[in-house]
Amino acid sequence: MTLPSPLALLLHQTVYDHRIFWRSVAPAFFVLVFPLIMLVVFTALFGNELIPALGVTTAQFYAPSLAVYGAVNAAYVNLSASTVTRREQGILKRIRGTPMPPWVYLAGRLLFTATIAFFATAIMVGIGVAAYGVRLFAHTLPAAILVLLVGVACWAALGLLLSTFLRDGAGAPAVASATLLPLAFISDVFIPPTVQMPRWAELIADWFPLRHFTHALGDAFNPSLSGSGFAWSGAPGEYAMLHHLAVMAAWGVIAAVIAAWRFRWQPNPEGVA
Amino acid sequence: MAAVVVENVTKQYGALTALAGVSLRIEEGEVFCLLGPNGAGKTTLVEILEGHRGRAGGDVRVLGFDPAQGGRAFRDRIGIVLQHGGLDDELTVAETTRYYRSLYARPRRAEDVIALVGLQSKAHTRVKTLSGGQRRRLELALGIVGEPDLLFLDEPTTGFDPSARRQAWDLVRALRAGGKTILLTTHYMDEAQALADRIAVIAKGRIVAEGTPDTLGDRHRLDARIRFRLPAGVAFADLPPSLQHAGSTPNGRCELRTADPVPLLRDLTTWATARNLDLDELSVDRPTLEDVYLELTRE
Numbered sequence: 346m347t348l349p350s351p352l353a354l355l356l357h358q359t360v361y362d363h364r365i366f367w368r369s370v371a372p373a374f375f376v377l378v379f380p381l382i383m384l385v386v387f388t389a390l391f392g393n394e395l396i397p398a399l400g401v402t403t404a405q406f407y408a409p410s411l412a413v414y415g416a417v418n419a420a421y422v423n424l425s426a427s428t429v430t431r432r433e434q435g436i437l438k439r440i441r442g443t444p445m446p447p448w449v450y451l452a453g454r455l456l457f458t459a460t461i462a463f464f465a466t467a468i469m470v471g472i473g474v475a476a477y478g479v480r481l482f483a484h485t486l487p488a489a490i491l492v493l494l495v496g497v498a499c500w501a502a503l504g505l506l507l508s509t510f511l512r513d514g515a516g517a518p519a520v521a522s523a524t525l526l527p528l529a530f531i532s533d534v535f536i537p538p539t540v541q542m543p544r545w546a547e548l549i550a551d552w553f554p555l556r557h558f559t560h561a562l563g564d565a566f567n568p569s570l571s572g573s574g575f576a577w578s579g580a581p582g583e584y585a586m587l588h589h590l591a592v593m594a595a596w597g598v599i600a601a602v603i604a605a606w607r608f609r610w611q612p613n614p615e616g617v618a
Numbered sequence: 619m620a621a622v623v624v625e626n627v628t629k630q631y632g633a634l635t636a637l638a639g640v641s642l643r644i645e646e647g648e649v650f651c652l653l654g655p656n657g658a659g660k661t662t663l664v665e666i667l668e669g670h671r672g673r674a675g676g677d678v679r680v681l682g683f684d685p686a687q688g689g690r691a692f693r694d695r696i697g698i699v700l701q702h703g704g705l706d707d708e709l710t711v712a713e714t715t716r717y718y719r720s721l722y723a724r725p726r727r728a729e730d731v732i733a734l735v736g737l738q739s740k741a742h743t744r745v746k747t748l749s750g751g752q753r754r755r756l757e758l759a760l761g762i763v764g765e766p767d768l769l770f771l772d773e774p775t776t777g778f779d780p781s782a783r784r785q786a787w788d789l790v791r792a793l794r795a796g797g798k799t800i801l802l803t804t805h806y807m808d809e810a811q812a813l814a815d816r817i818a819v820i821a822k823g824r825i826v827a828e829g830t831p832d833t834l835g836d837r838h839r840l841d842a843r844i845r846f847r848l849p850a851g852v853a854f855a856d857l858p859p860s861l862q863h864a865g866s867t868p869n870g871r872c873e874l875r876t877a878d879p880v881p882l883l884r885d886l887t888t889w890a891t892a893r894n895l896d897l898d899e900l901s902v903d904r905p906t907l908e909d910v911y912l913e914l915t916r917e
Contacts, residue, residue: 348690348723357720361709368708431706439704442668443721443764444690611670612702 351449358445358453359460365427366461371518372423377465379418380411381472383535393477398539400569404477409489409563410534412469416462416493417529417555420500422521424458425507430514433612441610455501462497480568488574488586489565495590496558499597503554506600509607525555532556533563554596561589620679621646621768621799622667627676629662629823636662638823639676644816649790649800651814653807655915659823660803661701661772667801668698668770681768694723697766699757699774707746711737711756714745715763722764731759736785750777758786762793769793771802775809787812807908817907821915835910841875843905844882847898848872849890858889871899 349357366372384407391403399406431437440450473479504521511517529535531546532555542550550556564570570584579585622644629637636659644650654660665671666678669685669692678685683692705714715732719725732741735755740748748756754777761769771790775783790813794800804810810817811831818828819835827835848854848870855862860882863874876882879902890897905913 348694349720354721357717361713361717364713365706365708434706435700435702435704436706438670439698439700439760442670442693442696442698442700443718444694444723445721446690 348444351446354445354449355453355456358450359457362454362457363460366423366457372419372427376415376419376423376461377468380415380465380469383411383414384408384469384473384477388477396537396539399537399567401567402478404473404479405566405568406537406563408470408473408477408479409566410559412466413496413555413559413562414529414534415465415469416497417500417525417558419462419465420458420497421504421507421525422518423461424454424501424504425511425521426514426517428454428505428508429511429517432508432609433512433514435612437610438612447610451505455498458501459494459497463493466493479566482565482568484572485565485574485584488584489562492558492561492565492574492586492590495593495597496554496562499554499558499593499600502597502600502604505608506604509604509609528553528555533559554593557589557592561586561593619646620644621648621681622650622801623677623679624663624667625677627663627666627678628674629659629666629671630674635823637666637673640820640823640825641676642818642825642828644799644801646799647794647797648815649794649802649813651802651804651810651817652820653804653810653817653911654820658820658915660820663820664770664772664801664803668696669693694764695767697761697764697769699761699769699771701772701776703753703757705745705753705756708744710742710744711748712741714756715759718760719763724765726763726765728763731763734762734789735759736782751779751782754778755782755786758789766798768799768801771800771804773804774802775804775806783809807906807911811907819911819914827910827914831907834907835914837905837907837910840905840910841877842879842902843873843875844879844886844900844902845871845873846886846900849895849897852895858885860885861889 384404387407388403393403395402396406428437441447470479470481474481507521507524508517511520528550531542531550532553533550534555564584564586565574567584570582572579572583572585574584574586576583576585577587620643622642624640624642627637627640628635640659640663652660652664662671666673667680667685669688672686680688681692681695685692709717711732712728715728719728729741732738735758737752737755737759740752745753745756754774758774761771774790775786778786787809790800790802802810802813814831816828816830817834818825820826829835832838854872861874874882883902886897
């Protein structure tokens with residue numbers, strides 16, 4: 346008999362992570378349900394009218410930006426918190442004592458995270474289309490999928506990085522949300538860019554990878570823009586997402602390198618034994 | 619063939635020396651018990667053997683591998699029962715067992731190991747609703763599901779009721795009969811006495827004694843103890859001369875130590891019979907494993 350193949354173990358890990366996720370109420374709520382509630386609330390409050398400054402309806406703006414919020418909750422909040430909890434409870438240590446290759450374990454967790462994020466996005470857009478007249482465009486779909494993939498990878502890397510700084514699994518979601526929420530308010534997730542922000546807020550939003558995510562995905566849903574999105578900056582009125590992608594990729598790579606260097610499988614630091 | 623060979627292993631945590639040159643050898647197929655107070659270096663040594671920690675110096679061979687770089691092939695052949703948890707609350711007993719069995723090259727059937735630890739009736743129960751003892755039994759099942767050649771058991775019966783403990787002991791004996799090598803750490807001396815082929819005592823980062831449960835610390839050569847209570851109205855000075863060197867306590871308990879208890883017992887019982895006296899609480903024993911252990915690890 347030989348050891349199971351990395352591919353078999355990758356799928357095995359993904360399936361088990363899904364099983365655990367769907368049985369845990371709080372993560373499933375914040376990834377799947379909370380963004381939908383926001384979509385219903387925003388369209389009810391503002392009316393699903395055309396916003397002239399944006400060229401889209403309320404739902405057409407909020408469906409992609411709230412999908413981004415759900416995806417980032419899956420990648421950043423849920424992945425970091427569950428990793429801290431599993432380290433604290435000794436699950437990571439137990440895994441490390443088995444023939445599961447560590448990189449396959451982490452890859453399985455990333456694949457699980459990506460599938461959850463895509464599923465949450467599909468639900469959000471699906472309900473937007475069915476209930477609020479949200480329109481999808483075939484020519485921007487490949488760019489939108491790529492943006493989602495890179496955005497989730499970037500925020501998953503940040504989630505793993507955050508997990509290396511925390512010890513307490515119960516407090517981890519609060520820390521993750523506390524770092525995410527202020528950024529979300531200045532990154533056109535809850536407040537549309539028609540609201541004028543102070544200069545410092547603009548600079549911060551431009552620096553971090555969240556607004557790049559919402560704009561790169563949101564522009565794919567903007568009917569007044571032309572092009573497939575595969576352009577660096579683009580002429581006025583053209584959908585261009587590659588520079589957003591580059592910012593997210595840079596954050597993701599740097600976060601992944603530091604996370605890989607700092608990552609620990611044991612609950613107790615060296616010396617406490 | 620040795621399953622584990624440790625030669626002069628050292629480990630420091632900053633200024634603290636956790637292991638100050640430990641050497642030991644565990645033969646294939648034996649139950650080897652590591653005893654030692656908390657902080658003696660026991661966990662550090664075991665985690666170095668498991669591959670969870672690195673060492674500062676010395677040589678280690680576990681099943682022919684250096685655990686520091688053993689990789690998948692090494693971890694496929696060991697089983698680890700950790701001291702604390704490592705279970706996902708949301709999964710059931712059967713799901714947890716199936717998850718871990720899928721990681722190994724030649725695993726046992728999940729149902730079989732669940733039955734072996736006596737959790738059949740809990741197979742479809744979520745881990746979060748298990749009692750402490752039941753969780754510990756599941757951890758035992760996960761340790762053996764990969765059919766390991768070497769099993770690390772870190773305090774495997776903590777939190778067990780007496781019958782679950784006997785069941786776990788039977789399981790360890792059955793694994794040993796099946797040719798497994800077992801490294802056991804425990805705080806229960808009766809467990810070490812009942813299961814171990816050999817015992818090593820570790821204190822302050824060194825092995826201070828090694829032997830079988832009966833010979834550890836030269837226990838078999840230590841003096842026997844004869845203990846009894848002086849009958850009412852009898853003074854210590856009334857005892858026969860050969861027994862006068864016995865110690866006595868104010869409440870009339872007497873204890874004497876001797877390499878050769880038979881003649882002294884004869885003198886004592888002849889003396890008591892002639893005077894028609896009862897000797898309450900008369901006992902003859904040798905120091906227990908616990909006595910020897912406490913002596914060896916005294917600060």
